Amino acid sequence: MAGDAVPADAVPADSVPGEFSTLLVDRGPDRLHVRLNRPEVRNAIDQAMIDELHLVCAELEREPRILIISGAGGIFASGADIAQxxxxxxxxxxxxxxxxLFGRIARLPMPVIAALDGWALGGGAELAYAADFRxxxxxxxxxxxxxxLGIIPAAGALWRLAxxxxxxxxxxxxxxxxILNADEALAVHLVTEVHEPGALLAAAHALADRIAKQDPLATRIAKQVFHAPADAHPQADNEAQAVLFESEAKFARMTAFLERKKR
Known part of the structure; x- marks a missing residue:
């Protein structure tokens, strides 16, 4: 579909055909793009998809990169697989x-972007709530x-959504x-950007580009401390800053900033 069209140079990909049965995964040096891919059931989240997303998480825990999650075929995820x-x-x-799984995604070292197209319901919505950006x-x-359906949204909605x-x-x-449409979701800040379907993934990669320009260590630590318990601040902030104050990237980036100001 048009919404899956991304410029060839948007992210240098290293896809492995047939690597997963429910996901399409493109790997770049600073990001992974994962597309939920069960079009026959509107990308409903089943056990196989859960298992494969755990494998993605394990990879990103070993080698931290930005994660973009989208859905193939114009649908993010219609929910959990009701048959299961x-x-x-x-x-x-x-x-x-x-x-x-969704807690593990929320805890990934680098930011997670959910690019939402079409239905994002039930478990699909809860997956989106676990992302840093929607x-x-x-x-x-x-x-x-x-x-x-006689159950509750027990995978994060009951506390993340509030x-x-x-x-x-x-x-x-x-x-x-x-059920919120795009304008309603934007009005309550559940999503931060709305695009035409054909521009959605380009916008997700543009956001990933902005994140990638930041210092990776500072970004990882900022995300970690952002989610620290309220009573951990400001001590957690100070301890994190102490680590960064000694980093090579801090000296290099601040020196470059001061050199630019001299020009």
Missing amino acids: LRERRAADALQGINSG IASTTVRLGNPETA ELVGEPVAKEIILAGR
């Missing part, structure tokens, strides 16, 4: 199958219809089944 979800029992819920196409539809949009809007989405 219907068969899960209490023991499965206690394992935290989806919440464990940008959307004009076709996006975001929401959590789990209570209509942090992102506030309690009143979060309750309207979770308890009353409200």
Whole structure:
């Protein structure tokens, strides 16, 4: 689809055909672009996709890079795979199958960008909530219809969504089944940018470019300290800054800045 068209030089990719069954993965020196790819079920998140996303996380934990997550075929993710979800029992819920993955994605060392196109519902929405940035196409539809299916959104929406949009809007989405369109999601700051579908991935890569221009160590530490518990500040900030004050990149970047000012 048009929304999957990215300029050839946008990210030098190193894809491995057939590496995954539910994901398409493009690797670049400073980023990974992962596309959810189960078009026959609107990219519903099943156990195989969960397992493969854990492999992606393990790779990014070993070699930190920016992660872009999108969906193939004009849809981000229509939710968890209902056929599998219907068969899960209490023991499965206690394992935290989806919440464990989404927490791991949220904790990745470098920023995560969710590029949302079409449906981003249920587990798909919760995956997006775990990202550091959410940008959307004009076709996006975001929401959590789990209570209509007799369950709750237990993979992060019950607490992440309120942090992102506030309690009143979060309750309207979770308890009353409200589905947000692109303009509504932008108005409540659930997404920060809206683009035409054909420009969405280029915008995601442009955002990744801006992130990549920052010092990687400073970016990683800033993300880590940003999510530290409230009572950890300001000590965590001071300790992190102490590390960066001794880094070679700090001296090199500040020297370059001062040299530019002399010109």
